[in-house]
Amino acid sequence: MSNININIEVHHVTRVEGHGNIVVNAKNGVLEECRLEIVETPRFFEAMLRGRPYTESSHITSRICGICAVGHATASLRATENALGIEPSEQTVLLRKLNFHGEILDSHVLHIYMLVAPDLLGVGSVIPLVQIAPEVVLRALRIKKLAGDLCAALCGRHTHPIAMAVGGFTHYPTTDELLALRARLVDARADMDATVALAKTLPWPAFTRETEYIALRKEDEYAFIDGTVTTTDGGRYPISDYRKVTNERLVTHSTAKHTAHKRESYMVGALARFNVNHDQLHPRAKAAAAELGLTPLCTNPFLNTAAQVVEMIHSIEDAIQLIDQLVARGIRPEPLPAFPGKAGEGFGACEVPRGILFHNYPDAGDAGAGV
Amino acid sequence: MIGDLMKPKVAFFDFTSCEGCQLTVVDSLQTHVDLLDAVEIVQFREAMTEKGEDYAIAFVEGSISRASDEARLRRIREQAAIVVALGACAHLGGINAIRNAQPLDDVRKYVYGDKADWYETYPARPISAVVKVDAVIPGCPIDRDEFIGVVKALLLGKKPPLPDYPVCVECKRKENVCVFHKGGFCLGPVIRAGCGAICPTCGDGCEGCRGLIPNPNQDSMSDVLVKYGLTVADMLARWTMFGTYQQMEAGS
Ligand code: SF4
Ligand code: SF4
Ligand code: SF4
Numbered sequence: 001m002s003n004i005n006i007n008i009e010v011h012h013v014t015r016v017e018g019h020g021n022i023v024v025n026a027k028n029g030v031l032e033e034c035r036l037e038i039v040e041t042p043r044f045f046e047a048m049l050r051g052r053p054y055t056e057s058s059h060i061t062s063r064i065c066g067i068c069a070v071g072h073a074t075a076s077l078r079a080t081e082n083a084l085g086i087e088p089s090e091q092t093v094l095l096r097k098l099n100f101h102g103e104i105l106d107s108h109v110l111h112i113y114m115l116v117a118p119d120l121l122g123v124g125s126v127i128p129l130v131q132i133a134p135e136v137v138l139r140a141l142r143i144k145k146l147a148g149d150l151c152a153a154l155c156g157r158h159t160h161p162i163a164m165a166v167g168g169f170t171h172y173p174t175t176d177e178l179l180a181l182r183a184r185l186v187d188a189r190a191d192m193d194a195t196v197a198l199a200k201t202l203p204w205p206a207f208t209r210e211t212e213y214i215a216l217r218k219e220d221e222y223a224f225i226d227g228t229v230t231t232t233d234g235g236r237y238p239i240s241d242y243r244k245v246t247n248e249r250l251v252t253h254s255t256a257k258h259t260a261h262k263r264e265s266y267m268v269g270a271l272a273r274f275n276v277n278h279d280q281l282h283p284r285a286k287a288a289a290a291e292l293g294l295t296p297l298c299t300n301p302f303l304n305t306a307a308q309v310v311e312m313i314h315s316i317e318d319a320i321q322l323i324d325q326l327v328a329r330g331i332r333p334e335p336l337p338a339f340p341g342k343a344g345e346g347f348g349a350c351e352v353p354r355g356i357l358f359h360n361y362p363d364a365g366d367a368g369a370g371v
Numbered sequence: 372m373i374g375d376l377m378k379p380k381v382a383f384f385d386f387t388s389c390e391g392c393q394l395t396v397v398d399s400l401q402t403h404v405d406l407l408d409a410v411e412i413v414q415f416r417e418a419m420t421e422k423g424e425d426y427a428i429a430f431v432e433g434s435i436s437r438a439s440d441e442a443r444l445r446r447i448r449e450q451a452a453i454v455v456a457l458g459a460c461a462h463l464g465g466i467n468a469i470r471n472a473q474p475l476d477d478v479r480k481y482v483y484g485d486k487a488d489w490y491e492t493y494p495a496r497p498i499s500a501v502v503k504v505d506a507v508i509p510g511c512p513i514d515r516d517e518f519i520g521v522v523k524a525l526l527l528g529k530k531p532p533l534p535d536y537p538v539c540v541e542c543k544r545k546e547n548v549c550v551f552h553k554g555g556f557c558l559g560p561v562i563r564a565g566c567g568a569i570c571p572t573c574g575d576g577c578e579g580c581r582g583l584i585p586n587p588n589q590d591s592m593s594d595v596l597v598k599y600g601l602t603v604a605d606m607l608a609r610w611t612m613f614g615t616y617q618q619m620e621a622g623s
Binding site for chain 1 (some may be wrong): 384385386389390391392393394395397398401402404412415417418419420421422436437439440453465466467469470473477479481482483484486489490491492511512539569570572573574575578612
């Protein structure tokens with residue numbers, strides 16, 4: 001072992017969202033360098049929001065990421081509402097949750113089938129799979145389309161949401177649209193059974209790395225919107241104390257800021273949520289986790305993808321339940337709240353597909369907001 | 372095999388962007404799998420590992436926001452017979468250029484403090500500020516059907532058709548209640564149609580992501596403006612979420 005030299009430089013990792021290089025150097029068996037370089041251009045969203053109307057913040061910040069656009073918009077709206085003292089109605093809360101599940105499904109199915117599975121199946125992209133395993137591709141496309149249609153019915157389109165506004169929505173799905181989506185969500189159960197079966201056959205690398213996992217937690221549900229920042233090392237913080245877990249620091253090799261809590265680093269995302277909130281998963285999702293051999297505390301980072309499979313099942317079941325609730329209540333247009341005249345500092349947090357997300361607007365007054 | 376040789380090779384590239392337009396491409400291919408028979412994708416970092424450099428059509432997403440990215444864009448221009456701006460970031464500068472209206476030093480310090488000079492940047496600009504662009508697919512994000520339409524036109528050697536009338540035309544066709552009537556603001560009278568007036572249809576004003584119609588002064592929906600006591604100049608001044616770069620160019 002002692003004379004092993006390793007020199008890996010991956011320039012622009014493919015099939016990932018965002019731009020990254022990987023550098024690994026080892027000399028005589030000793031690791032000298034191991035680095036993920038985020039080489040994206042800095043984008044300065046914090047500055048962009050300054051001096052613009054608070055109603056624009058969610059529209060601008062959704063453009064941070066085309067994959068978790070609904071998540072950014074939701075966290076932004078929660079921060080603005082928090083700053084303005086606006087409480088969204090029960091109907092708004094239900095619609096936002098349903099919208100959010102659409103994004104979780106969209107992002108996870110993309111990641112599982114189009115970004116990860118080709119690696120584990122030994123092909124360069126999903127395109128050759130069209131020939132080798134057409135049913136797998138068709139299944140992925142079916143789920144992806146359902147997720148996109150769900151978002152479109154709620155907020156106009158997944159990237160970038162239109163109808164989500166401060167304190168409510170500017171457009172509503174019809175009962176017929178919701179019931180049609182419900183039927184497709186029920187059909188998607190079979191596709192998820194097949195997804196679990198596929199995930200069981202994939203050669204997940206056996207690798208564990210103990211670390212701290214951080215996610216939002218709520219007392220009454222598997223948290224995606226709002227909650228308490230909770231860590232597997234025992235920390236619990238209100239969202240307004242988010243800086244205690246972010247502790248951002250800048251590094252020269254990456255435009256992405258680094259964060260740390262009690263250890264050198266921590267993990268967020270589906271596996272972190274699973275580790276923190278597994279007790280609140282829908283029974284079907286719990287059953288899938290058991291079938292995939294996923295038990296908390298799981299420290300194999302590769303199984304983040306398995307946790308995404310589990311979350312998809314949870315999202316489908318919760319979406320069905322939310323539609324039932326919305327249909328039973330009946331959807332009514334609700335006027336958007338007016339500017340209450342004063343604003344303070346606002347905090348918002350969501351669990352976007354890839355992990356915990358905070359928006360903090362120091363001054364969300366009518367003419368100005370900052371992140 | 373001969374059929375394969377005839378397939379134009381296309382590649383996708385991104386600069387300063389959210390990747391939402393590329394994701395929309397992925398989504399459009401889901402419902403137009405036939406397009407995969409008509410072209411050969413040789414580069415699409417977000418979706419595939421393989422990489423070929425012999426592309427004829429380059430779709431470029433994103434604004435240019437640092438000097439060191441210009442060389443890469445110029446190489447793409449040298450290789451590709453056709454360069455297409457994919458989405459508002461590439462077409463207009465878009466969201467990325469909002470910050471251009473603030474002093475650059477201040478913007479950098481606001482986000483990165485005393486480490487501001489660790490991260491290279493300059494005012495964001497559309498790709499046409501750096502290289503010649505042959506076609507544009509507007510929008511933030513692009514419209515799926517329009518993407519398919521543009522690709523089909525390019526394959527036939529035609530100039531891709533873009534509507535040159537304003538969003539209001541599509542909005543009225545949909546019989547939407549006008550956003551102004553509800554007390555909101557909408558750029559529809561001066562913005563290029565083609566999105567099906569999706570924002571007003573969802574109850575929100577047009578923010579202008581598809582850029583201005585070619586002759587706003589002549590072709591704006593002036594009946595809407597007259598009705599609500601507005602002028603084309605009022606409209607242009609409000610077009611800052613996506614049009615800051617153009618506003619500043621026009622003003623300088
Ligand atoms: S135009 Fe909009 S959707 Fe497209 S990359 Fe830019 S920010 Fe994203
Ligand atoms: S101003 Fe806007 S809402 Fe009114 S008709 Fe034109 S596009 Fe539609
Ligand atoms: S309505 Fe306006 S902002 Fe909305 S997609 Fe169309 S051009 Fe863009």
